[in-house]
Amino acid sequence: MTIRYSRRSFFAHARAALASIGFSSVMTPMRAIGAEVSPEDNGVDYYAKLGVQEIINAAGTYTSLTAAIMPESVQAAVARAAKHPVRLEELQLAAGSYIAKRLRCESALVSAGAASALTLGAAACVTVANDRRGERIPPLMPQGMDSLKNEAIMQKGHRYGYDHALLNCGVHIVEVETLDEYRAAFTERTVMTHFFNAATSGRISREDWIRVSHEHKVPSMNDAAADMPPISNLWNYTQMGFDLVCFSGGKGIRGPQNAGLLLGKKELIAAATRNNNPVDDVVGRGQKVAKEQIVGMVAAVDWLLSQTDEGMEREFRGRAQRIADYLSSVPTLTAQIYVPEVANHVPTLLLRYDQEKVKIAPLEVAKMCRHGSPSIELHPATGAPEPGLPGDANTIVVGVWMLQPGQDLIVAERLKQILMTAAGTRAS
Numbered sequence: 001m002t003i004r005y006s007r008r009s010f011f012a013h014a015r016a017a018l019a020s021i022g023f024s025s026v027m028t029p030m031r032a033i034g035a036e037v038s039p040e041d042n043g044v045d046y047y048a049k050l051g052v053q054e055i056i057n058a059a060g061t062y063t064s065l066t067a068a069i070m071p072e073s074v075q076a077a078v079a080r081a082a083k084h085p086v087r088l089e090e091l092q093l094a095a096g097s098y099i100a101k102r103l104r105c106e107s108a109l110v111s112a113g114a115a116s117a118l119t120l121g122a123a124a125c126v127t128v129a130n131d132r133r134g135e136r137i138p139p140l141m142p143q144g145m146d147s148l149k150n151e152a153i154m155q156k157g158h159r160y161g162y163d164h165a166l167l168n169c170g171v172h173i174v175e176v177e178t179l180d181e182y183r184a185a186f187t188e189r190t191v192m193t194h195f196f197n198a199a200t201s202g203r204i205s206r207e208d209w210i211r212v213s214h215e216h217k218v219p220s221m222n223d224a225a226a227d228m229p230p231i232s233n234l235w236n237y238t239q240m241g242f243d244l245v246c247f248s249g250g251k252g253i254r255g256p257q258n259a260g261l262l263l264g265k266k267e268l269i270a271a272a273t274r275n276n277n278p279v280d281d282v283v284g285r286g287q288k289v290a291k292e293q294i295v296g297m298v299a300a301v302d303w304l305l306s307q308t309d310e311g312m313e314r315e316f317r318g319r320a321q322r323i324a325d326y327l328s329s330v331p332t333l334t335a336q337i338y339v340p341e342v343a344n345h346v347p348t349l350l351l352r353y354d355q356e357k358v359k360i361a362p363l364e365v366a367k368m369c370r371h372g373s374p375s376i377e378l379h380p381a382t383g384a385p386e387p388g389l390p391g392d393a394n395t396i397v398v399g400v401w402m403l404q405p406g407q408d409l410i411v412a413e414r415l416k417q418i419l420m421t422a423a424g425t426r427a428s
């Protein structure tokens with residue numbers, strides 16, 4: 001295929017170009033990005049067969065970019081699980097109790113991603129508050145049951161793009177801003193309070209949020225989907241007192257993209273389980289996690305707990321630094337390695353330059369990377385400010401943590417070509 005041919009020639013070029021400055025030893029073997037796949041070893045290459053382009057992910061754990069690549073041990077566990085049928089409920093329960101032990105919480109459930117964990121968590125709260133009458137929510141809420149308790153309290157600054165995961169359960173969101181408003185917002189109909197862990201606005205702290213919720217005997221859920229690392233966050237929020245905590249399985253944990261974690265109190269996880277498949281007539285019926293991905297989620301937790309925050313940070317910072325060093329001859333370019341505070345708490349590379357001298361806008365650079373070969377996706381905050389990152393219209397943002405070994409240098413080489421050309425200088 002043309003794409004393959006040009007990718008190979010790109011590698012040849014990159015190798016030659018990089019060898020002289022000591023990068024040859026870290027150039028990835030071609031296999032690592034799937035350039036050479038033997039059908040005997042790995043089955044048919046369906047991306048090639050379907051004409052779907054493989055990309056280099058210099059963005060991050062974005063859903064639309066298929067988030068993370070599972071580590072080898074997780075891929076192997078998934079492949080092995082595919083070879084045998086089991087009883088789904090037995091696997092769900094066993095996986096949940098194994099994960100609960102490893103992540104130091106009472107109980108756990110493998111969901112179909114963090115969004116599904118939010119829905120199942122909300123369903124659990126509705127169910128418990130209504131003495132299980134809420135089990136078949138929302139489409140089968142019988143007539144005359146409009147007295148079903150269904151209010152969820154959130155800070156106004158925590159309303160976000162995942163509201164719908166709660167609204168699926170027929171809940172009504174009550175907004176508050178101050179602690180006094182929060183205290184006054186509890187009614188007979190309150191079923192839960194909800195906290196968006198990475199929110200950049202909102203005046204009420206996690207501790208106050210939990211305390212007031214518990215004063216009213218109402219469970220509190222926290223969406224921390226993208227908030228690992230640090231690894232300890234996987235138990236910090238349940239131990240802080242949140243009754244339910246949601247994580248994405250396919251982001252930093254590097255499990256299957258369609259898996260996630262709902263962690264928390266026994267009674268609530270049990271209620272979430274009753275709202276989950278394989279039960280048919282419930283809100284979670286369409287959120288199935290297959291046996292392969294349940295096992296993959298467990299294996300990913302095992303993999304992650306074999307890592308350290310320091311080791312991951314060192315690796316990501318090293319990648320960012322190598323790219324920055326390689327670009328140091330680009331006129332006026334300055335590099336900053338920035339670690340966002342809560343979500344995606346990993347070293348991220350920001351590149352700025354004088355567009356009078358290097359005559360190309362960051363958005364244009366992103367476009368050229370995308371349409372080049374290999375196709376590279378830069379961080380979406382490139383040229384467009386995003387909460388949690390100090391970027392702007394003049395900044396290129398390179399997310400390094402989802403790169404495969406050696407790809408940092410492919411990204412560096414491509415950026416250098418583009419920027420040097422725009423500066424009227426030949427890339428060397």
Ligand SMILES: *Cc1c(COP(=O)(O)O)cnc(C)c1O
Nearest residue numbers: 113114115162225226248249260
């Ligand atoms: C990514 C994300 C989700 C959804 O996670 P999935 O695992 O893709 O379902 C929910 N909430 C927040 C804050 C997220 O960042």
